[in-house]
Amino acid sequence: MDDVKIYQHLADCGIKPSVQRIAIMRYLMEHRTHPSADEIYSELVNKIPTLSKTTVYNTLKLLAEQNAALMLTIDERNAHFDGDTTPHAHFLCKQCGTVYDIPAHEVLTCAKPCVPGEFHTDSVDLYFRGRCPKCNCEN
Amino acid sequence: MDDVKIYQHLADCGIKPSVQRIAIMRYLMEHRTHPSADEIYSELVNKIPTLSKTTVYNTLKLLAEQNAALMLTIDERNAHFDGDTTPHAHFLCKQCGTVYDIPAHEVLTCAKPCVPGEFHTDSVDLYFRGRCPKCNCEN
DNA sequence: AACAAGGTTGTAATCATTACAAATATGGAC
């Protein structure tokens, strides 16, 4: 993926770039697998041997705060992260742990007005849990 | 709240009653505050001095598995529990941490069909995050 | 080059949750 695109995305979200931030943002944009902080660290430490896990956590928190990425709490075990900030839902397979994207534009756009007006909503998350097609067939 | 009602609810969900299970289920039914495991423990240990935190965790997991209660992962810090299993959404105030109920029957009933058929959906959670009316006014 | 501000690193906590094994309670057979 083009570096410029990543720079631009970070800039758009008011985030100053750094080698680590770009690497992490790039990873999220190129991998649509909803990785955990640990997975991101394990992958990137190969390319940036000095990378620290604290940096990964700090950066992911920053990205989420600035809406450059989503932090998903669908999995009680650990947070997952998503580089796609456009409205969509998620499905967690309780068997294999995979988090799937679920297109649900219409649901989310109709969901916002359901919150009484005095609540100031920053984010709407729609989470589905169950068994994915793969695990449904296996057993 | 009538003991019979709680017994019945547990029985309906295939859960054998015990002093601890009834106390925890009762607490969830009488307190609509979406308590954490720790809050439940702290309250109930006054009435059941021998209560163990492990029992609270075990019981809450059992209740959630049997659909006698909901485990909410809206808060990244810890799980919250809800004795109301009828379809509704939740709102987490990022400032004060309160979890509010949001009536959203229509959203949820329309949400299920959005998941492609091969996914077997056990639960649908709709989570809103932001500032509640109280915190909105204060600052 | 010197400096200040911000970013990164590694280690050591924190804290929610779980594993586990011993102790206790429950319900049925006799």
Added chain:
DNA sequence: GTCCATATTTGTAATGATTACAACCTTGTT
């Protein structure tokens, strides 16, 4: 009621994700 098998509870000790913190490194500026 007693005995036994089974399920439940308890307390302590792990686990494991996340954060606190202080030292170190980078970067841009004068």
